[in-house]
Amino acid sequence: xxxxxxxxxxxxxYHAHCGNVHxxxxxxxxxxxxxxxxxxxxxxxxxxxxxxxxxEIDTEDVAFxxxxxxxxxxxxxxxxxxxxxxEVVESEDEQATAERQRGDD
Amino acid sequence: xxxxxxxxRAGPREFSPADDLPQEYREAATRMIEFHANSEIMGAxxxxxxxxxxxxxxxxxxxxxxxxxxxxxxxLLYRAAESLGVKTREEMLEDLANGDGKFLNCFHYPLKxxxxxxxxxxxxxxxxxRRQATLRRTSWEPYxxxxxxxCFEEGFHVKHGEDxxxxxxxxxxxxxxxxxxxxxxxxxxxxxxxxxxxxKSTHHDFAASVGLKQQSNDELRDAFLDQYIPKARKHGLxxxxxxxxxxxDDGTYAVEEGDLDWDEFFTIAKNDYEPGLGQINGRKQAQxxxxxxxxxxxxxATTAGGHAPQAAx
Numbered sequence: 001x002x003x004x005x006x007x008x009x010x011x012x013x014y015h016a017h018c019g020n021v022h023x024x025x026x027x028x029x030x031x032x033x034x035x036x037x038x039x040x041x042x043x044x045x046x047x048x049x050x051x052x053x054x055x056e057i058d059t060e061d062v063a064f065x066x067x068x069x070x071x072x073x074x075x076x077x078x079x080x081x082x083x084x085x086x087e088v089v090e091s092e093d094e095q096a097t098a099e100r101q102r103g104d105d
Numbered sequence: 106x107x108x109x110x111x112x113x114r115a116g117p118r119e120f121s122p123a124d125d126l127p128q129e130y131r132e133a134a135t136r137m138i139e140f141h142a143n144s145e146i147m148g149a150x151x152x153x154x155x156x157x158x159x160x161x162x163x164x165x166x167x168x169x170x171x172x173x174x175x176x177x178x179x180x181l182l183y184r185a186a187e188s189l190g191v192k193t194r195e196e197m198l199e200d201l202a203n204g205d206g207k208f209l210n211c212f213h214y215p216l217k218x219x220x221x222x223x224x225x226x227x228x229x230x231x232x233x234x235r236r237q238a239t240l241r242r243t244s245w246e247p248y249x250x251x252x253x254x255x256c257f258e259e260g261f262h263v264k265h266g267e268d269x270x271x272x273x274x275x276x277x278x279x280x281x282x283x284x285x286x287x288x289x290x291x292x293x294x295x296x297x298x299x300x301x302x303x304x305k306s307t308h309h310d311f312a313a314s315v316g317l318k319q320q321s322n323d324e325l326r327d328a329f330l331d332q333y334i335p336k337a338r339k340h341g342l343x344x345x346x347x348x349x350x351x352x353x354d355d356g357t358y359a360v361e362e363g364d365l366d367w368d369e370f371f372t373i374a375k376n377d378y379e380p381g382l383g384q385i386n387g388r389k390q391a392q393x394x395x396x397x398x399x400x401x402x403x404x405x406a407t408t409a410g411g412h413a414p415q416a417a418x
Contacts, residue, residue, distance in 0.1 A: 072167040075260035080267040081339050085231060085332045087238035091260025098257075 003029035004054060005037050006047040015047050023048075074099065108315075115316030117242035118249045122188045130315050133308065134245045135191040137317055142182035143201050143208035149175035150388045151212050151225065158219055164269070171226070171262050178255050185247040202389045204376050211294050213373045213381030220273055220283040224291035226266025228337075232298045232329050234259045239325070244316030267336070274340045281341065288337070289345045296348065297370050299326040302362050330358040 003023055006015035018037050023029035029048040038046055071077045075092040076099070084092070108127050111120070120126055149172050156172060159165040183194045200206040211229050216222070237259065241252045273284045300306060300322045312318040320328075334344060344350060348364030372378045376385065 070170075072163060072265075073170050073261060075264045078261075078264040078268045080264060080271055081336065083335070084264070085235060087234050087256065088231070088260050088263050090238070091234070091256050091258075092264070094257050095260060 002051040118246040121246040138186035145179035147212040181251040223270035239319040
């Protein structure tokens with residue numbers, strides 16, 4: 001039986017898919033996951049999910065959105081004269097941080 | 106809680122809806138936040154026609170995103186004001202439509218041409234951001250929370266506004282002249298954004314003593330001038346001779362307050378300024394024109410609750 005493994009690096013972060021393990025039951029799957037996926041990279045928590053429990057939908061089935069370039073929405077997209085007001089710089093930094101955390105780049 | 110306790114405790118994000126606050130505090134905070142919310146809405150309506158008039162698809166996308174943000178800021182702020190229990194959102198929106206709601210002086214003047222856009226999107230938004238950044242430390246917590254979200258988004262508005270200014274000021278001679286003319290017309294109004302001088306401000310002392318307001322009108326205005334006069338010059342704009350601007354020995358600036366038209370400012374503040382009435386009524390007409398959308402949405406909500414609305418309802 002195949003179990004898909006999802007790793008969370010830090011508290012509050014997303015669990016991201018990182019691979020799978022073969023195991024006869026959930027307990028064994030958790031142990032294998034800890035050994036195979038929790039030793040080398042920073043790990044706060046792991047999920048194991050039976051592969052057959054995962055539903056998938058892809059581009060064959062549906063036209064997804066998210067293809068529009070919306071960089072115009074961010075302060076980081078505009079190069080002006082520099083030396084911006086401190087509150088403008090702060091806003092731009094917050095936006096850049098949020099962008100990194102979303103993993104858009 | 107009595108007023109003296111409020112004044113003693115007043116600090117950043119000190120009070121929330123869980124606190125039992127005196128009526129004076131609630132009313133002062135409502136007036137301040139309602140004014141701010143109304144200004145977001147009236148600013149968005151002022152700029153809205155320029156989504157259509159934007160000169161390129163990039164500008165159109167960015168500008169419509171910006172106008173959408175401003176309406177959202179208005180909604181956040183009505184929520185923060187509503188949580189004081191003095192006025193409901195409906196009452197505030199109704200007052201805005203019938204001409205009783207007060208809002209920022211700059212949004213009483215009509216916008217005629219694209220060259221005026223940076224006057225709002227760069228200078229007025231820059232001024233607003235300066236003020237809003239200080240309000241993240243206001244004592245009414247829901248207001249401070251709203252400011253976190255608003256300041257997060259506003260950096261894009263200001264930088265996009267500056268980008269438009271840069272484009273115009275590096276464009277044709279005609280564009281540069283028109284932009285300079287627009288700047289001369291708007292400059293005194295932009296300076297008046299921060300309101301009357303400290304000695305003439307009716308509400309400042311109370312608002313500051315209970316921690317609602319973090320900096321005085323004069324402090325904010327001076328900080329704005331120090332930042333934005335060099336910016337304007339950098340883009341090739343000439344600062345008009347009037348109102349006179351003094352450069353202090355330390356390189357900071359101060360405006361000669363007597364040179365500004367305070368009669369016009371206070372007429373505007375009372376919603377008695379003729380072009381401003383056009384802005385208020387224009388928004389009301391736009392609001393009425395899309396009444397059917399709100400009716401449809403509310404109709405759907407009722408259906409979900411199990412009651413199907415009839416045409417006669």
